[in-house]
Structure formats: structure tokens, C-alpha cells
Amino acid sequence: MSGPILVVNPNSNAAVTEGLDRALAPFRLPGVPDIHCLTLEEGPFGIESQVDSDAVVMPLVRLVGDRRDAAAIVIACYSDPGVEACRSVARCPVWGIQEAGVLTALSRGDRFGVVAIAPVSIARHRRFMRRMGVLDRLAGERALGVSVDESARGDSTFALVEEVGQALKSDGSDVIVLGCAGMVCHRAPLEAALGIPVIDPVQAAVAMAWGTVRCSFPAFGGSG
Amino acid sequence: MSGPILVVNPNSNAAVTEGLDRALAPFRLPGVPDIHCLTLEEGPFGIESQVDSDAVVMPLVRLVGDRRDAAAIVIACYSDPGVEACRSVARCPVWGIQEAGVLTALSRGDRFGVVAIAPVSIARHRRFMRRMGVLDRLAGERALGVSVDESARGDSTFALVEEVGQALKSDGSDVIVLGCAGMVCHRAPLEAALGIPVIDPVQAAVAMAWGTVRCSFPAFGGSG
Amino acid sequence: MSGPILVVNPNSNAAVTEGLDRALAPFRLPGVPDIHCLTLEEGPFGIESQVDSDAVVMPLVRLVGDRRDAAAIVIACYSDPGVEACRSVARCPVWGIQEAGVLTALSRGDRFGVVAIAPVSIARHRRFMRRMGVLDRLAGERALGVSVDESARGDSTFALVEEVGQALKSDGSDVIVLGCAGMVCHRAPLEAALGIPVIDPVQAAVAMAWGTVRCSFPAFGGSG
Amino acid sequence: MSGPILVVNPNSNAAVTEGLDRALAPFRLPGVPDIHCLTLEEGPFGIESQVDSDAVVMPLVRLVGDRRDAAAIVIACYSDPGVEACRSVARCPVWGIQEAGVLTALSRGDRFGVVAIAPVSIARHRRFMRRMGVLDRLAGERALGVSVDESARGDSTFALVEEVGQALKSDGSDVIVLGCAGMVCHRAPLEAALGIPVIDPVQAAVAMAWGTVRCSFPAFGGSG
Amino acid sequence: MSGPILVVNPNSNAAVTEGLDRALAPFRLPGVPDIHCLTLEEGPFGIESQVDSDAVVMPLVRLVGDRRDAAAIVIACYSDPGVEACRSVARCPVWGIQEAGVLTALSRGDRFGVVAIAPVSIARHRRFMRRMGVLDRLAGERALGVSVDESARGDSTFALVEEVGQALKSDGSDVIVLGCAGMVCHRAPLEAALGIPVIDPVQAAVAMAWGTVRCSFPAFGGSG
Amino acid sequence: MSGPILVVNPNSNAAVTEGLDRALAPFRLPGVPDIHCLTLEEGPFGIESQVDSDAVVMPLVRLVGDRRDAAAIVIACYSDPGVEACRSVARCPVWGIQEAGVLTALSRGDRFGVVAIAPVSIARHRRFMRRMGVLDRLAGERALGVSVDESARGDSTFALVEEVGQALKSDGSDVIVLGCAGMVCHRAPLEAALGIPVIDPVQAAVAMAWGTVRCSFPAFGGSG
Known part of the structure; x- marks a missing residue:
């Protein structure tokens, strides 16, 4: 069992x-x-x-x-x-969850974008993605510039999430990964708004x- | 619904x-x-x-x-x-299933090996993995050299599957992908024999x- | 014979x-x-x-x-x-011709740009170039956003072709590939206008x- | 004119x-x-x-x-x-000719091998191929270990050329580049012997x- | 001051x-x-x-x-x-010291080899080198298979260190990194024995x- | 001695x-x-x-x-x-010094930027960095667009050096390499102005x- x-x-x-x-x-x-x-x-x-x-x-x-x-x-x-x-x-x-989120994204699109919470995390994530050997498929990572707590609130931060998502789409992303464990509330709305898959890493x-x-x-x- | x-x-x-x-x-x-x-x-x-x-x-x-x-x-x-x-x-x-199998393998180990059915498929798979951008994590791909039909028979071909799996492990693989849709019968026994994860791509x-x-x-x- | x-x-x-x-x-x-x-x-x-x-x-x-x-x-x-x-x-x-055009471009400059016809083709071409293993030398690919038929007309579309070519040069391209079989009429004029080699893939x-x-x-x- | x-x-x-x-x-x-x-x-x-x-x-x-x-x-x-x-x-x-030979090989096969004259040249060629950004497609380079003069003699050195070619084929090469300007006499015979394309770089x-x-x-x- | x-x-x-x-x-x-x-x-x-x-x-x-x-x-x-x-x-x-040792090696040769202490460390080091983005220049890493304590003893383990160094040279290494903080006693003797530079990472x-x-x-x- | x-x-x-x-x-x-x-x-x-x-x-x-x-x-x-x-x-x-400067930069930050003297040098440097296999860690290279002689004058050109340095930082650089042998006078002031390490390659x-x-x-x- x-x-x-x-x-x-x-x-x-x-x-x-x-x-x-x-x-x-x-x-x-x-x-x-x-x-x-x-x-x-x-x-x-x-x-x-x-x-x-x-x-x-x-x-x-x-x-x-x-x-x-x-x-x-x-x-x-x-x-x-x-x-x-x-x-x-x-x-x-x-x-x-970063590893799983990125790998799942690679099954849904050719180039992925990441919505980070804070700008300071981007370099750390990039080192991790280079270690994974997947940088050739990263279109971009951009930060919301809010606290983790704010990022998890559905209504009030969605406009910002969508704005970052659109920028990542302009960078060439055809799939998006949410770069935090607590952003699942934005998954379906962002997918609907952008018209491309959005992955919750958890x-x-x-x-x-x-x-x-x-x-x-x-x-x-x-x-x- | x-x-x-x-x-x-x-x-x-x-x-x-x-x-x-x-x-x-x-x-x-x-x-x-x-x-x-x-x-x-x-x-x-x-x-x-x-x-x-x-x-x-x-x-x-x-x-x-x-x-x-x-x-x-x-x-x-x-x-x-x-x-x-x-x-x-x-x-x-x-x-x-190749894409999903390889990506799932990348969540289970650092370098993966692939058990192909026929030698002729290896170059085709390699082109696909280069397109995926994951070649830096391929430890090796080796072929059984049998027909698809034979590859799906549990008992009689397992010895051969295990031999190829051991060779891939010696190549540096710490996770194995079964390179065909019909080899699921070998998944659990090969995992047990090699002591590393084995992925059925389906x-x-x-x-x-x-x-x-x-x-x-x-x-x-x-x-x- | x-x-x-x-x-x-x-x-x-x-x-x-x-x-x-x-x-x-x-x-x-x-x-x-x-x-x-x-x-x-x-x-x-x-x-x-x-x-x-x-x-x-x-x-x-x-x-x-x-x-x-x-x-x-x-x-x-x-x-x-x-x-x-x-x-x-x-x-x-x-x-x-994509393969031959890109490889020939790599013999004429260090970083190449591609003039695509339609934006939707860019991702498909990129997958192909990643499969070729030459992405490190791509400076950029940009689309004309016209029909195939329009792209092949010399005089009327050359201004647009040149504009895209200049943008690719600004991206760092020192050689250009025409990303369609029917654009040969633009090869020599674009080469003259940009001052860098332009490759017709056919x-x-x-x-x-x-x-x-x-x-x-x-x-x-x-x-x- | x-x-x-x-x-x-x-x-x-x-x-x-x-x-x-x-x-x-x-x-x-x-x-x-x-x-x-x-x-x-x-x-x-x-x-x-x-x-x-x-x-x-x-x-x-x-x-x-x-x-x-x-x-x-x-x-x-x-x-x-x-x-x-x-x-x-x-x-x-x-x-x-190295650049042109390698690029032409990449239009004929997925992974190429190089027949060098002297072992000491291999590292120099490798640096050049890394600069070209094509190392992911190199299956191997192996040297004849003879003088330039000897390498250009058809009959007497062909056995050695073929032996090196077979080893490169075993390395995974599906196309071969002759790594010297003077080996054209071996091109057609080696192609016939190996059954894969052989490129004279000149x-x-x-x-x-x-x-x-x-x-x-x-x-x-x-x-x- | x-x-x-x-x-x-x-x-x-x-x-x-x-x-x-x-x-x-x-x-x-x-x-x-x-x-x-x-x-x-x-x-x-x-x-x-x-x-x-x-x-x-x-x-x-x-x-x-x-x-x-x-x-x-x-x-x-x-x-x-x-x-x-x-x-x-x-x-x-x-x-x-891994980072500094590898980077210094890259200033002394084109492809480097690493002498590890234990086989289990090789995968960990490899992940680190992939994160560094330098895998294209790794010729090989091989382990002594001894304890850290034994690796630091000059005379009694040098024969083993030299054997591993020779194998790394055969792999194509033209510079060697000692993959542990305590192996400096082997640096000069190994350099003399192999005829290529040996880097102590500390x-x-x-x-x-x-x-x-x-x-x-x-x-x-x-x-x- | x-x-x-x-x-x-x-x-x-x-x-x-x-x-x-x-x-x-x-x-x-x-x-x-x-x-x-x-x-x-x-x-x-x-x-x-x-x-x-x-x-x-x-x-x-x-x-x-x-x-x-x-x-x-x-x-x-x-x-x-x-x-x-x-x-x-x-x-x-x-x-x-290019090799040593870049490698030293890789020990101080994850992505480096290069301050070149002349625009024409950038492609030459890029080929060299690709040969080194470190392009995945280049955030950008930008030129001052002055003569070598001007670049070495402390006070009068520092404003330009700082402007280029800030642009490289915006590109994602977290360490800067001075791309000429004669710019050491700018090292400490640029490091102070940008708040990230600046490497003099000599x-x-x-x-x-x-x-x-x-x-x-x-x-x-x-x-x-």
C-alpha cells in the first residue's frame, strides 16, 4: 500500500x-x-x-x-x-517546483516566460535554469515587484500579473510559468487573458x- | 464538463x-x-x-x-x-510521448539514458532532443536491436533490456527513458534491477x- | 552519366x-x-x-x-x-533550403538574420534552427507580415524588405537569409542597400x- | 564582368x-x-x-x-x-575551407566526423569548431598520424584513411570531412567504402x- | 587599510x-x-x-x-x-574553489579534466559546471575512489593520482584541476608527470x- | 630561481x-x-x-x-x-587579457558585460567568447565609440564610461570587464558608481x- x-x-x-x-x-x-x-x-x-x-x-x-x-x-x-x-x-x-514547472512548460510551448515575484530572484532562477540546461528555451523572466503576500491575492494584483504576462508574450514566450508557490489563483485568468498556457508549478x-x-x-x- | x-x-x-x-x-x-x-x-x-x-x-x-x-x-x-x-x-x-518522457526524466535525474528499439531510430531521436535543447543532459541512447513486437514481450526480452540499461547506467545515466510506446511491462522490473528511476513515456x-x-x-x- | x-x-x-x-x-x-x-x-x-x-x-x-x-x-x-x-x-x-540557406550564411558572417514572410513562421523556423544547433549565431528573425505572393513582388514590397533588413542589421546580423523560396528578386537590391551579404536559400x-x-x-x- | x-x-x-x-x-x-x-x-x-x-x-x-x-x-x-x-x-x-567543409557536411548528415592529418591539429580544429558554434554536431575527429605529403598519396594511404573513417562512423558520424586541403583523392573511394557522404573542403x-x-x-x- | x-x-x-x-x-x-x-x-x-x-x-x-x-x-x-x-x-x-579552479584551468588549456576523490561527487560537480556554462570544455572527470584523508597523502597515493591523470589526458584534457581542497601536495608532481598544467583550486x-x-x-x- | x-x-x-x-x-x-x-x-x-x-x-x-x-x-x-x-x-x-578578464569576471558575477572601445571590435570579441564557450553568461557588450587614446583618459571620458556601464547593468550584467588594456583608471570609479565589480583585464x-x-x-x- x-x-x-x-x-x-x-x-x-x-x-x-x-x-x-x-x-x-x-x-x-x-x-x-x-x-x-x-x-x-x-x-x-x-x-x-x-x-x-x-x-x-x-x-x-x-x-x-x-x-x-x-x-x-x-x-x-x-x-x-x-x-x-x-x-x-x-x-x-x-x-x-521550479524544476517541475519549467519542464512541464517545455511540453506546452517552445519558449517559456517566467513571472517572478521580486527582481532579485531572477538571477537566482537563471542560475538554476542554466544548471538545468534549458536556457536556450527561455524567452524571458520578469518580476512583479510586489511582496509574496501581495502576489497571492487574486483580484487586486491580477492587472499587474497580466501586464507582466503580456510583456513575456512580447518577448517570445508561448507558455508562462508562475514563479512562486502561491500564485495559483492567477493561473486560469492569466491563461484566458493571454491565450497561451499558464503553468502553476505546484x-x-x-x-x-x-x-x-x-x-x-x-x-x-x-x-x- | x-x-x-x-x-x-x-x-x-x-x-x-x-x-x-x-x-x-x-x-x-x-x-x-x-x-x-x-x-x-x-x-x-x-x-x-x-x-x-x-x-x-x-x-x-x-x-x-x-x-x-x-x-x-x-x-x-x-x-x-x-x-x-x-x-x-x-x-x-x-x-x-518522447517529449513528455524526456522532460519527466529530467525531473528524476541529472543525466538520462534512452532504450531504443532499433539502431536506426537513434539519430532521429537525437535530432528531436537537440531541437528540445536537452542534449547536454543526455548520457546515451542505445538500441535493443529487436522488433517492436519483441520489445513488448515481458519475460523473453527482459534480459536484453536489462543489459542495455546497465550499459546506459555505465554511460552516466541516473534515470532511464523507455524509447517506445509499448515497453511498459519492463518499467518496474528494470527500475528494480538498475536501482534508478525508469520512465514509461506514455x-x-x-x-x-x-x-x-x-x-x-x-x-x-x-x-x- | x-x-x-x-x-x-x-x-x-x-x-x-x-x-x-x-x-x-x-x-x-x-x-x-x-x-x-x-x-x-x-x-x-x-x-x-x-x-x-x-x-x-x-x-x-x-x-x-x-x-x-x-x-x-x-x-x-x-x-x-x-x-x-x-x-x-x-x-x-x-x-x-532553410538548412542550406542558413549554413551558407554562416560562411559569410558571424551572426545571421532571417527575413520571414509571416510572424507565425518564426517559432517554426526557430525550432528548426535549434535542431540544427546554430541558435548561438542567430541575431534575429523578423517577419514582413505580408502574403507569400506579395513578398515575391520586386518593386512594391522592397521598401518593407529593406526596413526589416535594417532592423535585423541593428539586431547584430552581419548576413541576411531570405526566409522563403520566392524572394530572390530582393537579394541583390537588399545586399546593395544594407552593405552586407544577402543569401537566397534556393x-x-x-x-x-x-x-x-x-x-x-x-x-x-x-x-x- | x-x-x-x-x-x-x-x-x-x-x-x-x-x-x-x-x-x-x-x-x-x-x-x-x-x-x-x-x-x-x-x-x-x-x-x-x-x-x-x-x-x-x-x-x-x-x-x-x-x-x-x-x-x-x-x-x-x-x-x-x-x-x-x-x-x-x-x-x-x-x-x-574548414568553415566551408564543416558547413557543407552539416547539410549532408546530422553528426560529422573529421579525418585530421596530425593528432596535434585536433585541439586547434576543435577551438575553431567551438567558435563556429557547431560542436553539438561533431561526432569525433581522429588523426591519421602521417605527414601532409603522405596523406595526399592515393593508393598507399587509403587503407589508413578508411580505418580512421570507419572509427569515425562508429563514433556516430553520418558524414565525413577530410581535414586537409590535399586529400581529395580519397573522397570518392572513402565515400564508396563507408557508404556515407565524404566532403572535400576545397x-x-x-x-x-x-x-x-x-x-x-x-x-x-x-x-x- | x-x-x-x-x-x-x-x-x-x-x-x-x-x-x-x-x-x-x-x-x-x-x-x-x-x-x-x-x-x-x-x-x-x-x-x-x-x-x-x-x-x-x-x-x-x-x-x-x-x-x-x-x-x-x-x-x-x-x-x-x-x-x-x-x-x-x-x-x-x-x-x-571549484569555480576558481575551473576558471583558472580555462586560462591554461582548452579542455580540462578533474580528479575527484569519490565517484559520488562527479554528478554533483557536473551540475555545478553546467550551471557555470562550461561543460563544452570539460574533457572528463574521474574519481580516485579513496577517502579524503588518503587523497591528501603525498607519496602513498600519488601513483593512483597519476593513473587517473593519465586517463584524463587520454580523454582529451590539456589541463587538470585537483577536485578537492587538500590535494596540493600532488600538484607539482602530477604536472611534472603529465607534462600539462595542474591547478590547485585553493x-x-x-x-x-x-x-x-x-x-x-x-x-x-x-x-x- | x-x-x-x-x-x-x-x-x-x-x-x-x-x-x-x-x-x-x-x-x-x-x-x-x-x-x-x-x-x-x-x-x-x-x-x-x-x-x-x-x-x-x-x-x-x-x-x-x-x-x-x-x-x-x-x-x-x-x-x-x-x-x-x-x-x-x-x-x-x-x-x-581578454581570456583572463572574462574568466575572472565569471568568478565575481553570473552575467558579465564588456565595455568595448570601438563598435567594430564587438563582433571580434564575440567570436572569441564563443570560442571560449562562455556566451551563455554574456549579458552584453557595448562600445564607447572613442579612440583608444581617449578611452585611457580618466576624467574626461569617465562620464561616457559610466553611461555605457549603466546600460550594461540594465542588460543584466552583474560584473563588468573593461575591454581594453589601457582603461585601468576607470576601474575603481566605475565600480563605485555602479555598485558591481569591475575587472581590469591586465x-x-x-x-x-x-x-x-x-x-x-x-x-x-x-x-x-
Whole structure:
């Protein structure tokens, strides 16, 4: 029998975790695997810098080491903190949401754009995308220039999100990735406004995790 | 309300379609989307060459144009025939399985290997992976040197599949993609034998499609 | 003895074929190889989309399979439809004009620009150039935004062609490729106006074909 | 009226120049442009090192500056000495044979191999190919390990050439470039032995030059 | 006035720090900057895994934050732990030794090889080099397969180091990087044995730091 | 005992050599290695074109061949003329300043910008950076559009240098390389004005040379 997919919010803001929980409702169906969203208690209230991101790595490693029951783990922060370390100690697959969001985008368009929250994150994301070897397909990354909290509010910030999305489309993007764990409320409206696919990275990671877990157990028929 | 995910087998061998159907059982759950596996009647009995692959493009375009009810479409041939053309006429997202399989592999390891059926396919796949811009992460591709039909038989060909998998691991692969739509029976055993993840490209594509469809409709809660 | 170089216009517009014929006059000299320009009767009147391009592949494969006398074949459409499939069935070398035009440009400058006809083609061309592995040398591609028919008219559209050419030069291009089979009338005037080389892709492909054929036969002295 | 295509042998060995002259017989037809093969008197007897290659740059620049009548210039040494400098002073296009040979190979196959004369040249060629941005398509380069003089002798060295060619084919090459100006005698036999295209870089450069010159003059009908 | 260059050994093995101190003797001259080698007390005895490497990041950030007097900081572990985070909090430049070692190697040869300690590190280093964008110049990385402690012993392990170095030379390396902070004793002997440059990454980083600090202060004449 | 580090100014303008001499004062300390700045008498008064650059290669080769006492050689021209040829004849390591400046910049930021003197140099530098394989990390190169002589004057041209620096920062540069041997007077002021590191390529090359020489001799303690 399969354990749950753990989706870990590495900041200590429980409201973000609740948002993840709602965003993942489509994956909750009768039958395994279940989806559990957790808050990393040791995390900062928000992860907004390289130091914030590095500060949660060891707590994540301990959490992952403790949860031997997990069928899959998703680290729900766009900086993908500790993904490699967690992979080295986990008994199950581990996904980072930047990685999963970008890879899913590459299945939907030829050149992708990223909506970042803060300008300071762009260089960090770019280093990560270069490490992934996918820079030839990046059309551009642009920042909203708001706080993480503001970025997650649907109505009041959508106009800004759409403006950045249009700029990314002008850069040549034919698919957009939302560059934060808490922007799912903008996914469908932005897709409608731009007429090109918009990827929520948490949903993208959980889809990969869900499919992998479902197909890994003979009882589910994957390789019967 | 959402229509089905169509998984199209572009060859006319109904046994292959039945195999796809069994492989996708894990995605069949109470509630939408449903998964329909179809045989392309106009296809050749097997797709083993560039001409075979190109010959099915226009029939696929017509099929896709006719099925306006589809919520998503997966072209279940590792040559990804007609994916761009189908995308241009479809009302819904379209996935190719080589693309989805490779991208999913990139979320599970740093360098991937591909188990091809025939040596002649390797150059074609390589061109496609260069077009994707992911060659820096390819550790190697090696062929079984058997027929498509033989490759899908579990017991009798597994020894050969394992031998090729071990060679790919020696090339530096830390994740393997099965380079054909009909090799799902080898996925779990090869993963167990090699100790690294093995990706079935049809399951990878359907996981992406399933997640995208599930998260696209407010009724399912994706952006509530 | 050597057969002709076949230059195939994959659309059914005979006026385009006649234009090719005139553009290739410089290659018609006493002695082999001869140059034959053909119209693909099954082709659409113009190739303006991915589906148009894919629709001519199988007719091209049949034509190539029938013409066993050809010494070389050039597919004269900038989408390079069916080039790989034709190569797999032909007894002689096959050139696509996008491929030949871009490669010839790389021998004349460090960074090239492409004048496309329609904006929608740019993404398709970019995928092809990424597959070729030459994106690091692309300075830019820009579209005229006219019909294929308009693009081939010398006087009335040259002002627009020059404007796009100047923009590509500002992007950093030091050589320009005309991104369509029917724009040869603009080659010399654009070269004069911009002061940098301008490549007609049909002439580029035929030059490669002509040289290859001339040098392949001992009777012509290639390796005597 | 058009002047001649100058093919400059930058070493002072007149026998090499005579070999070039014979190799280019297929391009000599009634009508312009004519092909003149020249020996650079100031050159060393053979160009076998970085210093040899750099030593001929300024003499080439002077020669090119003096020959204002040339319609095109080909520098017939696989190190492509002085090509950029010659371009900056010439009134006409200038080709290097490594550049032209590799680009022509890329129109004939997906991955190319190079037959070098001496092991010491491989790193120099590799730097040049990296500068061209085409390394993703190099399958391998291997050296004969003989003198330039030996490499040009048909019968006695062909066995060695074929052995190196087979090794390059095993490396994944589907087209071969002869990595020296004087190996044309091996082109047709090696092509026959390997069953894949073999490119002589001098013929490749002259084909490009010939086509460019032929198509540049209205009198020849290029843009009439 | 300038403070010291801090060279931080992020493991808690004081013998390693003493080795660094001896290796950096050539940089100790009358006049600033001074070189201080420190042991990170919170570090593990050796850094041999992703988790070990991540575990020292926050202690390094704190140490760097406390040492406002430093003129430059070198993190002396080949995994380059915490370099980005330290850069974000430091008042002075920060170097990682993998980064500095590889970049210095690129100034000495065209293709570099890396002598790793353990096979498990190779994938981690490769991800880092891909992030740097320098993979096109990597000829190979090979592991000694010994403990960190053994790798630092001059006489008894040199035969193994030389064997791995020869293999890297056969891979095409024309310069070698020692892939650990404690292998300086092998630098000169390996360089003598192989006849190609061998880079100690700590010395490479300190040379960059030393030059930067020396040239940053008008009193030293850098921009007088 | 170690000989001097030779820093060769390949133009014949002695004032430039004197400027180099002042810029390298920070490297002159009691003890070896000494730094000697030389003027190449055969050089042109300024190197401003491809031909100028190529014209000094053979004189540099002769100078390097004559100075068997050198412990290291730096060719102090941003075109890096003759670096490969000098390496092939020298008994000691040879650095080019473009190469060293760019590599040092890569240790200080993720994306670099280059301040060129003349627009015409940008394409030449770009070819060189592509050969280095570092284009993925170039944010931009922009020219001052002044003479070499003007570029070296501190006060009067700093406003222009700062303007170009700000534009490069807007392009995404987080570190700047001064693209000429004679701009050291702008290094510290530009760094202060932009708030990001600015690299003088001569100082960068000499730091690498100095460190290499210091660490190469057992008497200095490098591997004691």
C-alpha cells in the first residue's frame, strides 16, 4: 500500500499551506495516493532571499528523513531549496517546483516566460535554469515587484500579473510559468487573458508525483 | 464538463492499443477525465522508419480535428509524429510521448539514458532532443536491436533490456527513458534491477495531461 | 552519366516554379548537371502553416521515390518539409533550403538574420534552427507580415524588405537569409542597400547540390 | 564582368597547388567565373603548426589586398589562416575551407566526423569548431598520424584513411570531412567504402564561392 | 587599510586547515593582504555528501556575517557550499574553489579534466559546471575512489593520482584541476608527470582574491 | 630561481606601456616574481582592427621565443593576438587579457558585460567568447565609440564610461570587464558608481600569472 504525497511548504506561513491545499484539491480522489500539505515550522515567514532559501535546507532534510512513509515529496518553494539533499536521504522521489514547472512548460510551448515575484530572484532562477540546461528555451523572466503576500491575492494584483504576462508574450514566450508557490489563483485568468498556457508549478510537480506514484504499484495495474 | 483524454496509437496494431489501455489503468478513477485509447486505422502495422512516422501525420491531424470533445490528446508513438501539426489544429493540449518522457526524466535525474528499439531510430531521436535543447543532459541512447513486437514481450526480452540499461547506467545515466510506446511491462522490473528511476513515456505524458485537465476546470477546484 | 538536379516546388502554384527556374539560370551551363524545376501537383497553392507543410511530405516522398534518375534533389520550401523522409528513400543527396540557406550564411558572417514572410513562421523556423544547433549565431528573425505572393513582388514590397533588413542589421546580423523560396528578386537590391551579404536559400541549396554533383563523377575530374 | 575565383594555397609547395587545380576541374566550364589556383610564395613548405598557420596571415592579407580583380577568394588550408583579416581587406567574399567543409557536411548528415592529418591539429580544429558554434554536431575527429605529403598519396594511404573513417562512423558520424586541403583523392573511394557522404573542403568552399559569384551578377540572370 | 583574506575550511578537521595554511605560504609576503586560514568548528569532520555540504551553509553565512573585517573570503571546499549565500551577506568578494579552479584551468588549456576523490561527487560537480556554462570544455572527470584523508597523502597515493591523470589526458584534457581542497601536495608532481598544467583550486582562488584585494586600494597604486 | 613575469604591450606606444607599469604596481613586492612591462617595437601605434591584431602575432612569437628567462608572459591587448602561437613556443605559461578578464569576471558575477572601445571590435570579441564557450553568461557588450587614446583618459571620458556601464547593468550584467588594456583608471570609479565589480583585464591576467608563478616553485612553499 502506498503512503501519501507530501507537499512541504518550507516557510512557516500556514496561510500559504492552506492555499496549497486548496490548489491541490483536483488531485484528491477516492483511492491512493493521498496528498498532505505540511508547513515547515522552522522556516522563515517568507522565503525571499538566498539566505532564506538556504536556511530551510537542513530542516527539510530532517523532515524528509523522518517521513519514511511518504510515497513522494514535493518541496513547494520556487527556489527549490534542498531538493538535491532531500533526494539523497529520501526513500521516495522528490520534486522541486521550479524544476517541475519549467519542464512541464517545455511540453506546452517552445519558449517559456517566467513571472517572478521580486527582481532579485531572477538571477537566482537563471542560475538554476542554466544548471538545468534549458536556457536556450527561455524567452524571458520578469518580476512583479510586489511582496509574496501581495502576489497571492487574486483580484487586486491580477492587472499587474497580466501586464507582466503580456510583456513575456512580447518577448517570445508561448507558455508562462508562475514563479512562486502561491500564485495559483492567477493561473486560469492569466491563461484566458493571454491565450497561451499558464503553468502553476505546484500543480505541475504534483501531477508528476501523482502519476509516478500511481504507476509504481502493481496493484494499480501499471505493469500488470 | 470535461471530455476524455485521447491516447492515440498511430499504428494500426490493435494489440498495441490494448497494451496502452492496460498501462493507463492507474489513471482511471471515479470522476473525470476519462482516458480513451484509440487505434489510428490508417496507420502502418508498426512505425519503424522516418517515412512510417511521416505517413501518419495527416491522418492524425484529421483525427484530432474531428475530436473536438477531447480534453487532451497524447500521440503514443516515440517518434512524436505530427505533434506540432496536431497542436495547431486542436482545441486542447497535445502531448508527444518522447517529449513528455524526456522532460519527466529530467525531473528524476541529472543525466538520462534512452532504450531504443532499433539502431536506426537513434539519430532521429537525437535530432528531436537537440531541437528540445536537452542534449547536454543526455548520457546515451542505445538500441535493443529487436522488433517492436519483441520489445513488448515481458519475460523473453527482459534480459536484453536489462543489459542495455546497465550499459546506459555505465554511460552516466541516473534515470532511464523507455524509447517506445509499448515497453511498459519492463518499467518496474528494470527500475528494480538498475536501482534508478525508469520512465514509461506514455504514462509520463498521460500524467501531464491528467494533471493539466484536472487543474483546468474551476469545478475541480484548481483555481477556486 | 549524371541525371538532373531536381528542384521541387512543393506548392501547386506554377508561377512560383517559374520564378525558381529564372532564379537558377546562373547554374545552367553547357554540360551536366541540368536543373529541372518541378511543381508538386498535390501541394496546396501556398505553404503557410505547419499543416500545409506536413501535408506535402508524403507526396514529396512519392515523387522522390519515382525519380531514380535524379543526381540531386532540392526541396524548395523554407519549411524544409519532408527532407529527412526524402533522404531516407532517395538514391541521391537531398537538400532543404532553410538548412542550406542558413549554413551558407554562416560562411559569410558571424551572426545571421532571417527575413520571414509571416510572424507565425518564426517559432517554426526557430525550432528548426535549434535542431540544427546554430541558435548561438542567430541575431534575429523578423517577419514582413505580408502574403507569400506579395513578398515575391520586386518593386512594391522592397521598401518593407529593406526596413526589416535594417532592423535585423541593428539586431547584430552581419548576413541576411531570405526566409522563403520566392524572394530572390530582393537579394541583390537588399545586399546593395544594407552593405552586407544577402543569401537566397534556393540558390544556396542549388550551389551545394551543383558542386556535389559536379565533383562526384570521375568523368568530371573530381578525383582523377 | 566578373573576375576569377582565387584559390590560394598558403604553403609554398607547388605540387599541392597543382593538386588543387586538378581537384577543381569540375568547376571549370565555358563561361565565368574562372578558377585560379595560386601558391603563396612566402608560405612554409607545409603548414603543420599554429606558428606555421599564423606566419602566413600577413602575406595572405597582402596578396588579397593586391588582387582587387578577384570575384571570390578561397584560402585552401584547413587551419583557415587569416580568413577574418582577409575578409576585412577584401572587396569580395572570402571562404576558409574548414568553415566551408564543416558547413557543407552539416547539410549532408546530422553528426560529422573529421579525418585530421596530425593528432596535434585536433585541439586547434576543435577551438575553431567551438567558435563556429557547431560542436553539438561533431561526432569525433581522429588523426591519421602521417605527414601532409603522405596523406595526399592515393593508393598507399587509403587503407589508413578508411580505418580512421570507419572509427569515425562508429563514433556516430553520418558524414565525413577530410581535414586537409590535399586529400581529395580519397573522397570518392572513402565515400564508396563507408557508404556515407565524404566532403572535400576545397571543393565545398569553391562550390559556395562559385554559386555566390554566379548569382551575384544580373548578366547571369540571378535576379533578373 | 585592508583586512585579511579569510580562507575558510568548512570541515572541522584542523589538520586540513593546517594543510591549507602551508599551501598558501607563497601568498604571504611583507605587506597586505594577510591570509588567515580558519576551521569551521560546526562543520563535519569531512564533507563527503550533498547533506554534509548543505549542513555547513548556515554556519558559513554566520561566520561571514561576523567577519566584517575581511578583505576577501575563500570557501575552501570543492563543493563550493554556501558561496551564493555568503556573497549575499558579505561586505567583500567571496570565492568558491571549484569555480576558481575551473576558471583558472580555462586560462591554461582548452579542455580540462578533474580528479575527484569519490565517484559520488562527479554528478554533483557536473551540475555545478553546467550551471557555470562550461561543460563544452570539460574533457572528463574521474574519481580516485579513496577517502579524503588518503587523497591528501603525498607519496602513498600519488601513483593512483597519476593513473587517473593519465586517463584524463587520454580523454582529451590539456589541463587538470585537483577536485578537492587538500590535494596540493600532488600538484607539482602530477604536472611534472603529465607534462600539462595542474591547478590547485585553493591556490587558484587565493590568487584571484589576492590580486583583487591588492588592486582595490588606491594606496597600492591600482588606479593611481 | 624564477625569472620575471613579462607583460607585453603589442603596440608601439610607449605611453601605454608606462600605463601598464603603473597599473601593475600592486604586484611589485619584495621577492619574486618581478613584473617587466615591454613595448613591442614592431607593433602599430594602436591595435584597432583585425589586421592590426594579426600583424603583431609573428613579432610576438619571436619575442616570446627570445625570452627564455620569463616565468610567465601576459599579452596585454584585449584582442589576445597570438596567444595560441606564443603558448606553442614559450617555455612558460602565457595569458591573454581578454581570456583572463572574462574568466575572472565569471568568478565575481553570473552575467558579465564588456565595455568595448570601438563598435567594430564587438563582433571580434564575440567570436572569441564563443570560442571560449562562455556566451551563455554574456549579458552584453557595448562600445564607447572613442579612440583608444581617449578611452585611457580618466576624467574626461569617465562620464561616457559610466553611461555605457549603466546600460550594461540594465542588460543584466552583474560584473563588468573593461575591454581594453589601457582603461585601468576607470576601474575603481566605475565600480563605485555602479555598485558591481569591475575587472581590469591586465590586472586579472597578472593576478593569475603571479599566483601561478609563486606556487610553482618549492622554494616558495607551494607544495612543501
